[in-house]
Amino acid sequence: MLRAGFVGLPNTGKTTLFNAVTSQTTAVTANYAFSTSKPNVGVVAVPDERLAPLAKLVKTEKLVSATVEFVDIAGLVRGSSQGEGIGNQFLHAIRETDTMIHVVRCFENESVPHVEETLNPRRDIETIQIELALADLATVERRRERVQKTAKGGDKAARAELAVLDKLQPALEEFKPARSVALNEEEATIARNYFLLTMKPTIYAANVNEAALADPEANEHVKSTRAVATEEGAECVVICAQLEADLVDLSLAERIEYLESLGVKSSGVDQLIKSAYRVLGLMSFLTAGEKEARAWTIPQNSRAQDAAGAIHSDIARGFIRAEIVGYEDLMRAGSYATAREQGLLRLEGKDYIMQEGDIVNFRFNV
Numbered sequence: 134m135l136r137a138g139f140v141g142l143p144n145t146g147k148t149t150l151f152n153a154v155t156s157q158t159t160a161v162t163a164n165y166a167f168s169t170s171k172p173n174v175g176v177v178a179v180p181d182e183r184l185a186p187l188a189k190l191v192k193t194e195k196l197v198s199a200t201v202e203f204v205d206i207a208g209l210v211r212g213s214s215q216g217e218g219i220g221n222q223f224l225h226a227i228r229e230t231d232t233m234i235h236v237v238r239c240f241e242n243e244s245v246p247h248v249e250e251t252l253n254p255r256r257d258i259e260t261i262q263i264e265l266a267l268a269d270l271a272t273v274e275r276r277r278e279r280v281q282k283t284a285k286g287g288d289k290a291a292r293a294e295l296a297v298l299d300k301l302q303p304a305l306e307e308f309k310p311a312r313s314v315a316l317n318e319e320e321a322t323i324a325r326n327y328f329l330l331t332m333k334p335t336i337y338a339a340n341v342n343e344a345a346l347a348d349p350e351a352n353e354h355v356k357s358t359r360a361v362a363t364e365e366g367a368e369c370v371v372i373c374a375q376l377e378a379d380l381v382d383l384s385l386a387e388r389i390e391y392l393e394s395l396g397v398k399s400s401g402v403d404q405l406i407k408s409a410y411r412v413l414g415l416m417s418f419l420t421a422g423e424k425e426a427r428a429w430t431i432p433q434n435s436r437a438q439d440a441a442g443a444i445h446s447d448i449a450r451g452f453i454r455a456e457i458v459g460y461e462d463l464m465r466a467g468s469y470a471t472a473r474e475q476g477l478l479r480l481e482g483k484d485y486i487m488q489e490g491d492i493v494n495f496r497f498n499v
């Protein structure tokens with residue numbers, strides 16, 4: 134399951150956002166296992182507007198959304214990597230995520246102190262980036278001490294590793310993220326073993342006041358956050374953590390009305406999830422039957438057999454064929470029977486490349 138962690142300075146809205154997203158019941162009633170939740174880990178349904186119509190068509194009451202895990206990562210302040218604040222407990226939490234959502238304070242609020250007293254997104258982002266880079270630098274230096282000797286002795290693997298460390302270290306010394314270093318495939322494989330924090334793809338979340346939501350691009354703090362994101366080739370999503378928190382107690386209809394009154398189309402959380410999917414190269418496929426209509430998450434360009442494995446390893450192992458119909462085709466046909474009559478159902482083999490919105494019935498034999 135995709136796991137995204139909120140990072141950022143204190144008082145930027147991470148916990149507000151975390152509480153809001155983990156208690157929002159999304160448009161689709163989802164059935165998901167909360168059992169794995171820890172206090173700072175929450176499971177959230179991925180919004181998918183196709184599930185409800187699909188469930189209706191196949192006459193099932195049960196909808197199961199794909200899920201994402203959000204983690205509220207506390208404790209990053211200036212000096213964290215050297216043990217300031219609550220020390221470097223954050224390291225472990227970030228290592229376990231697939232992507233970081235860097236929450237940047239773009240809201241004025243007299244009653245909520247800013248750690249540096251004034252709002253300055255670019256400086257705030259840099260503060261966090263420096264701590265992450267310093268933590269990675271320590272990792273890289275430790276590794277160098279270990280391989281240097283073996284490399285001198287002519288060991289091939291150690292020399293290859295040293296070459297990678299030679300590329301990473303200068304970047305980190307300039308507080309540049311490891312992900313900005315150009316590495317070939319072989320080098321990237323070596324670098325992955327270090328589990329560097331700054332290797333994680335990052336999405337910036339500009340946290341604004343409600344008033345700024347109608348025209349966020351006019352907000353100077355959003356502008357500077359977006360500028361940093363653009364320089365890095367990263368995505369930037371505008372959210373209002375306070376608004377997300379207010380939405381929790383509303384029904385779906387009330388929520389839509391409230392968002393419209395603020396001139397907003399969709400909640401920031403939905404946009405964050407979609408952004409994480411894009412950044413991590415993920416997509417969804419669907420299954421539908423009497424039992425349930427369900428969305429599954431797979432990497433883009435997955436083969437049909439690997440998609441089967443997302444459901445169960447037995448289905449991948451005993452894969453025979455995938456019976457596939459596109460979502461739009463099935464909806465237009467109105468039923469499976471009609472879709473079949475019209476020749477819209479295709480039989481695909483194990484190497485078929487999955488397409489967004491494929492509705493699949495795997496035939497397998499174990």
Ligand SMILES: Nc1nc2c(ncn2[C@@H]2O[C@H](COP(=O)(O)OP(=O)(O)O)[C@@H](O)[C@H]2O)c(=O)[nH]1
Nearest residue numbers: 143144145146147148149240245341373374375
């Ligand atoms: N006005 C405003 N206040 C916010 C917003 N998000 C968070 N806050 C307030 O900022 C304070 C710190 O928020 P919190 O979520 O605890 O920040 P964290 O330290 O990053 O986890 C709380 O008092 C929140 O109510 C927002 O979007 N607008």
Ligand SMILES: [Mg+2]
Nearest residue numbers: 147148149207
């Ligand atoms: Mg917090």
